[in-house]
Amino acid sequence: MNQDHMLICARGLVRRFHSGQEEVAALNGVDLDLPKGAFSVLAGRSGSGKTTLLNILGTLDMPDAGTLSISGRDVLTFSAAERADFRLYRMGFIFQAYNLIRVLSARENVAYVLQLRGVPKAERLRRADAWLAEVGLAGLETRRPDQLSGGQQQRVAVARALASEPDIVLADEPTANLDSHSGESLMHLMRELNGKRGVTFLIASHDPVAMDAARELVMMEDGRIVERIGQ
């Protein structure tokens, strides 16, 4: 595959953690190319390295070895402030839990990233409301996270991730805390946004619902990518 068209290009990523005297390799030489517009699910058992890989691809963590280029930028040379800036302008995140800032309303949570980017108030509120409507939460804009169900909170996170029009959305076990109906609904929504708007998604999950929705499955085992299905 031509690397010029790749959104993510990772080579030989290694990440080790220390557990007491013992050193554990969470990633053991991962190579991954991900094209723009992908809807891929990183699958594998717990401890296979999905979240570690996602954190490194999201510049939330640094590898011990390897190279990583995102949108043509060598992000491993960035300072902490540059990485924060890169995440702000290029990436959207959906986490398993504690996704939202609990003292902000749904609208303010979506608008938060836009505010950091300096979008004028009227514009960011308009865009926040539009994205909340897009994910099916019209009318719930002023609710705080504790006034929303788990599924609704994840939808707010999706709206926030997409409101800033990132190059890629990284989602870590987004359906883990949801019932099967809410999980299916969330995956359907993300798949629809991928198809309709061309947003790139990389999702770490071992939930069959997520795997069913994937256009590509990236199978991980013991810190390595062992198979790619449906590429």
Next chain:
Amino acid sequence: MKHLSVYLRLGLRNLWLHPARTGLTVLALAIGIAALTFLTAMNDGWMQNIRENFVLTEVGHLQVHARGFEQSHSIRDHIRDPRPLLQRLTGMQGVRAVTTRIRVSGLASAAGANAGVLVSGVDIERERQVSRLSTFVGQGRWFVAGEERAVILGDVLAERLEVGPGDKVVLMAASPGGDIMSEVFRVRGLIHSGVMDIDNLMALVPIASARRWLALDEGAVTDIVIRARAFADVNPLQRALRTEWDGQGLEVLRWMDIDPMAEQWARFADAYTWIVLAVVILVVLAEVLNTMLMSMHDRIREFGLMSALGTAGSEVFAMVMWETVILVCLGGVLGFALGGWLSVYYGQHGLDLSRFATAFSFMYMSPVVYPLLTLEGCARILGAAVVGAMIAGLYPAWKASRLEPAVAMREV
């Protein structure tokens, strides 16, 4: 500042998220700041009271002597003709009133006993405008115009001499020529000031009688005593007079130059103020640090999330610092309001400490203290509170700003 509104909103809402914790911290801060505001006002009022008592009891704001008199206390070092000096002082900016004195150490003898005395020949009219000596007369009366060979004694001195109003006392002292001069005076009154030096040693006589008794030239004085309009006028007046009278063999001394104790009191007050400020900083620091560390511990994942979303470390730092500032502002406003109200109330009505403080009148302390809330005092407390808050906020803010998002998001 960038994103200030979002920091303030987040700060306020995070504090509101735990109303009991925030309320207790704000209350503790408010009580601490109120107590310290009131204590500072008490200290300022107390020191103002001591300074005023010290200056108005006898010393005056400034004194002019012949050079060397303050050191020698010898009547040989006197001002022969004070008239041009008095003329210059009359109407001078910052001068409220002026009087002259003749001071000499001597011996008082009565039928039953002898005692050392500090004799002060006073201008009986001008003295009333400069000092409170005339108001201290308990038994008997102050001098009347034209009165000769009259003396007013400190009450303890009179007791020692076993005399009272109407009795005779012989005063002896050396003249400028070194001769021992004695004169009979009749006691007209006794004074009680509460100041040991005055009550135990002082003998006041009319200045004209003192001149004749001590064979001084007409008009000669040892002291020109100046009452300034305000304490703030003292230093400018001293500078102006020293410049103007340079080379005339005079010394111009401020109240604090005359009595080292007064200077020590001022230094003590300064030290006390710094101790108060240190306590403010410690109280604020402990309260705020405790709350902010608890808050940070609760919100590690939230900071991780913010960081993951692209919030820079410096912005997380600013966010926590603003939260600290809000907390201290709430406590500070309440504390200042309460402390200010107490200070103003007791500033008007006085705080009667006579049960505890009468024994300290020798140090010019009045038993009723009137707290004085000055702008400078408020600024000191406010500055200390802000410094304390900043120091207390720095550590949690620094910790929050340094969190690795991936690690923080894993925290339970």
